[in-house]
Amino acid sequence: MSELKKDIRALSREELREFFVSQGDKAFRGNQVYEWLWQKSAHDFESMTNLSKETREALDAHFVINHIKVDSMQRSSDGTIKNAVRLHDGLVVESVLIPTKTRTTACISSQVGCSLDCKFCATARLKRMRNLNPDEIYDQVVAIDKESRLYHNRPLSNIVFMGMGEPLMNYKNVLKSIEMITSDDGLGMSPKRITLSTSGVPKMIKKMADDEVKFHLAVSLHSAIDEVRTSIMPFNTTFPLKDLKESLEYWYEKTKRRITYEYVVWKGINDTQKDIDALVRFCKYVPCKVNIIEYNPIDDGDYEQASAESLNNYINSLERHRIVVNVRRSRGKDIDAACGQLANKN
Ligand code: SAH
Numbered sequence: 001m002s003e004l005k006k007d008i009r010a011l012s013r014e015e016l017r018e019f020f021v022s023q024g025d026k027a028f029r030g031n032q033v034y035e036w037l038w039q040k041s042a043h044d045f046e047s048m049t050n051l052s053k054e055t056r057e058a059l060d061a062h063f064v065i066n067h068i069k070v071d072s073m074q075r076s077s078d079g080t081i082k083n084a085v086r087l088h089d090g091l092v093v094e095s096v097l098i099p100t101k102t103r104t105t106a107c108i109s110s111q112v113g114c115s116l117d118c119k120f121c122a123t124a125r126l127k128r129m130r131n132l133n134p135d136e137i138y139d140q141v142v143a144i145d146k147e148s149r150l151y152h153n154r155p156l157s158n159i160v161f162m163g164m165g166e167p168l169m170n171y172k173n174v175l176k177s178i179e180m181i182t183s184d185d186g187l188g189m190s191p192k193r194i195t196l197s198t199s200g201v202p203k204m205i206k207k208m209a210d211d212e213v214k215f216h217l218a219v220s221l222h223s224a225i226d227e228v229r230t231s232i233m234p235f236n237t238t239f240p241l242k243d244l245k246e247s248l249e250y251w252y253e254k255t256k257r258r259i260t261y262e263y264v265v266w267k268g269i270n271d272t273q274k275d276i277d278a279l280v281r282f283c284k285y286v287p288c289k290v291n292i293i294e295y296n297p298i299d300d301g302d303y304e305q306a307s308a309e310s311l312n313n314y315i316n317s318l319e320r321h322r323i324v325v326n327v328r329r330s331r332g333k334d335i336d337a338a339c340g341q342l343a344n345k346n
Contacts, residue, residue, distance in 0.1 A: 008063035009037055009135035013185070023058060033059065038186045041142050043067045064088075068139040073147070080332030081147055087112070087136055091129055093164050094342040095140040097147050097156075098331050105158040106144035108137060109342070110174050111165025116199055118220075118233050120264065122298040122336075122343035123164045131170040137177035141187065159189070162197040162218075164342050168204035178215060191215040197262065202239055202247035209254040217251060218260040218291070219244070223270045224282035232269060245285050252286040259288045263314075264295045266303050271310040276317045289324035296330050296338040 011019070017030030032050060036042040044065060045056045066088040074082045081097040093109040113126035140163075145156040159181065161167040167174045178194060180186035191214035198205070199220050208217070223229040230236040248259055263279070265271055283290065292314060295305040311327065318325040330338040 005062060005064045007066045007133065007135070008033075008059070009065065010133070019062070025055065029055065034185065037065070038138070038180055038183075041067075041139070066133070066135060068136055068143065070143050074335040074337070075151075076332040076335045076337060078331055078334075079152070080335065080337050081144075081151065082332060082335050082337035083140070083143060083147075085109075085140060085143070087132075093132065093136075093140075094337075095144060095163055096332060096337045096342075097144045097151075099148070099152050103157040104144075104148040104152055104154060105160055106141055106148075106156050107160050107162050108140045108144075109163035109165055110137060110161055110167040110170050114165050115169055116166050116233070116235050118199065118340075120232060120266070120295070120298065120303045121340040123340070125298075126164075126343060128165070128169075131173055132165070134173045134176035134180060137174065138180050138186065141177075141181055145187070156189075157193060159194045160197060160218075161195065162339065166199055166201070167196050168198045168201040168208075171204055171207065175211070175213070178213075182214075195260070199233060199235065200239055200244045200247075202243040205244075205247040206250050209251045212254070216257065216260065217255075218262055219248070221261040221263055221279070221282070223275060224278035225270075225275060228270055228275065232266075241282070245282070248286050259286060261288055261290045262293055263290055264293050265306040265310055265314060266295060267306045267310070269303070271306040271313075273313070273317075276314055279314070280317055280321050280323065283318070283321070283323045289326065290318055292325060292327045293339055294328065294330045296333060296341050298340060298343075 013030060013034045016034055017027040020029040021027050036048045042048055045059045048056055069086045071084045071086045079099045083095050085093050085095060091112045093112055095109055096107040098105045098107060111131050112129040114123045115128035116124060118124045141159060148154060148156045161174065181189050182191045194215035195218050196215055197218040197220060222232060224241060226236065226241050229241065292311060295303060315325055332338050
């Protein structure tokens with residue numbers, strides 16, 4: 001039966017108001033319900049206590065609330081928490097809570113599986129099954145916020161779209177979810193605390209710039225040499241570095257916001273001076289900083305973290321050219337919650 005009913009959170013506030021008018025009721029009921037659905041994250045119509053029983057039954061007859069369910073929660077020895085999140089159709093995605101001394105960051109999924117084919121990423125082994133809806137993305141944030149308050153005594157402070165999927169291949173829904181996360185109708189978070197991480201889809205980076213989005217952009221670069229990048233991220237043949245560069249220049253021109261490059265250094269792949277020089281050149285195109293991420297091995301061991309010496313060569317060269325560089329230690333490795341490890345082992 002429920003398949004015939006509509007997901008009520010696909011409706012805008014205006015559409016909800018119209019629904020009530022069509023039922024011979026007052027438009028402002030739409031506002032009340034909207035508030036229950038987003039701000040208060042109601043899981044069912046039953047709990048909407050300022051509505052009459054008849055109104056709640058009418059809603060129940062027409063709509064469903066496709067709320068996510070946190071199927072299982074794993075806690076790492078470092079405080080990281082990984083949620084396996086079940087969607088209304090039974091599919092599962094993962095999201096991660098990453099605590100540091102001063103912040104709690106939610107790492108959120110945007111798709112079930114991924115259509116890209118990065119050789120070093122566990123999620124890439126899963127086929128892309130479908131895009132997540134805006135409410136499914138929003139619910140992951142709400143769940144992590146709850147856990148942050150419960151286990152770390154503070155609200156969620158930051159969000160990164162670095163979980164499963166390529167957010168720019170589900171742009172419309174990701175944008176809608178961010179609208180609700182940042183709106184006073186929703187969680188009222190500042191867009192400055194949100195980072196969207198992409199493998200680099202040039203057309204969509206330009207679209208984001210045109211849409212004047214206010215969140216931060218991170219690009220998974222990993223190499224600034226086309227042949228090398230293609231060998232680890234095969235879609236680079238479709239979106240080569242020249243196009244990526246051009247889209248990033250466009251982004252900066254429009255937003256004046258610095259870009260973060262995510263970069264893993266692997267032994268025998270991108271650990272030579274030639275690789276470093278190429279990265280330094282790439283970093284000159286637009287204001288940026290580089291986050292060197294520790295490699296999290298996935299099962300088959302084709303890739304290996306480069307030596308500390310190679311990492312130091314990178315850091316020294318970048319710093320010599322006055323490029324900001326951070327080294328990011330992995331979190332939650334013991335529960336397969338680190339970057340690139342999300343693959344529904346359960
Ligand atoms: N599709 C988006 C977001 C998901 S991946 C993107 O590509 O940016 C999030 C980050 O984790 C990316 O920078 C990605 O390159 C990195 N990553 C993937 N697999 C990894 C692994 N095994 N170890 C470390 N980082 C990894």
